[in-house]
Amino acid sequence: xxxxxxxxxxxxxxxxxxxxxxxxxxxxxxxxxxxxxxxxxxxxxxxxxxxxxxxxxxxxxxxxxxxxxxxxxxxxxxxxxxxxxxxxxxxxxxxxxxxxxxxxxxxxxxxxxx
Amino acid sequence: xxxxxxxxxxxxxxxxxxxxxxxxxxxxxxxxxxxxxxxxxxxxxxxxxxxxxxxxxxxxxxxxxxxxxxxxxxxxxxxxxxxxxxxxxxxxxxxxxxxxxxxxxxxxxxxxxx
Numbered sequence: 213x214x215x216x217x218x219x220x221x222x223x224x225x226x227x228x229x230x231x232x233x234x235x236x237x238x239x240x241x242x243x244x245x246x247x248x249x250x251x252x253x254x255x256x257x258x259x260x261x262x263x264x265x266x267x268x269x270x271x272x273x274x275x276x277x278x279x280x281x282x283x284x285x286x287x288x289x290x291x292x293x294x295x296x297x298x299x300x301x302x303x304x305x306x307x308x309x310x311x312x313x314x315x316x317x318x319x320x321x322x323x324x325x326x
Numbered sequence: 327x328x329x330x331x332x333x334x335x336x337x338x339x340x341x342x343x344x345x346x347x348x349x350x351x352x353x354x355x356x357x358x359x360x361x362x363x364x365x366x367x368x369x370x371x372x373x374x375x376x377x378x379x380x381x382x383x384x385x386x387x388x389x390x391x392x393x394x395x396x397x398x399x400x401x402x403x404x405x406x407x408x409x410x411x412x413x414x415x416x417x418x419x420x421x422x423x424x425x426x427x428x429x430x431x432x433x434x435x436x437x438x439x440x
Contacts, residue, residue: 245428254432255415255430257428313358313426314372314375315428317369317371319367319369
């Protein structure tokens with residue numbers, strides 16, 4: 213596609229429910245990143261994929277957070293048993309490869325946990 | 327670890343005013359430096375970059391110079407427009423953990439009034 217796409221654009225969920233956020237990277241980009249953008253907190257790195265593997269999961273805040281990537285393309289970020297502090301904008305980015313520093317961002321998914 | 331510190335906002339300027347947004351960094355290696363911009367309702371976009379000391383990145387009238395001696399990468403524009411209203415993120419990329427990991431500042435919101 214022309215750019216990185218994410219869905220849904222907005223998600224409102226009740227505390228305790230599970231949510232899945234989807235990212236479609238730019239075609240041919242092997243590296244994919246998830247970030248969380250909380251109000252006043254900047255961008256918090258969550259996880260990095262190279263192909264289908266995740267060599268760096270160091271930013272996942274708890275075991276309620278997981279992510280997978282299939283076919284070297286689409287990625288899904290799953291948050292189980294959501295909490296109010298999970299409310300944030302979740303951003304996905306992709307780049308051409310592990311040696312490329314220029315990341316292309318999607319528009320984000322705004323998650324609100326009530 | 328790597329870190330980026332940028333001035334807190336919001337910054338409010340009149341149209342045609344001079345803009346400076348300060349950014350300093352801490353890195354163990356020789357990072358590349360970036361400014362990203364996030365317009366309302368959109369994802370982050372790369373605004374400009376500099377890959378080595380004394381390089382000047384420029385785009386859309388914005389400039390920033392990589393100052394290794396002061397570990398700074400301040401963003402400047404001589405005459406801002408209302409359309410420049412956005413959140414600006416300073417970032418660095420360092421090859422840590424086998425890939426180009428990007429560390430972002432907390433963002434500075436710029437509001438330009440007519």
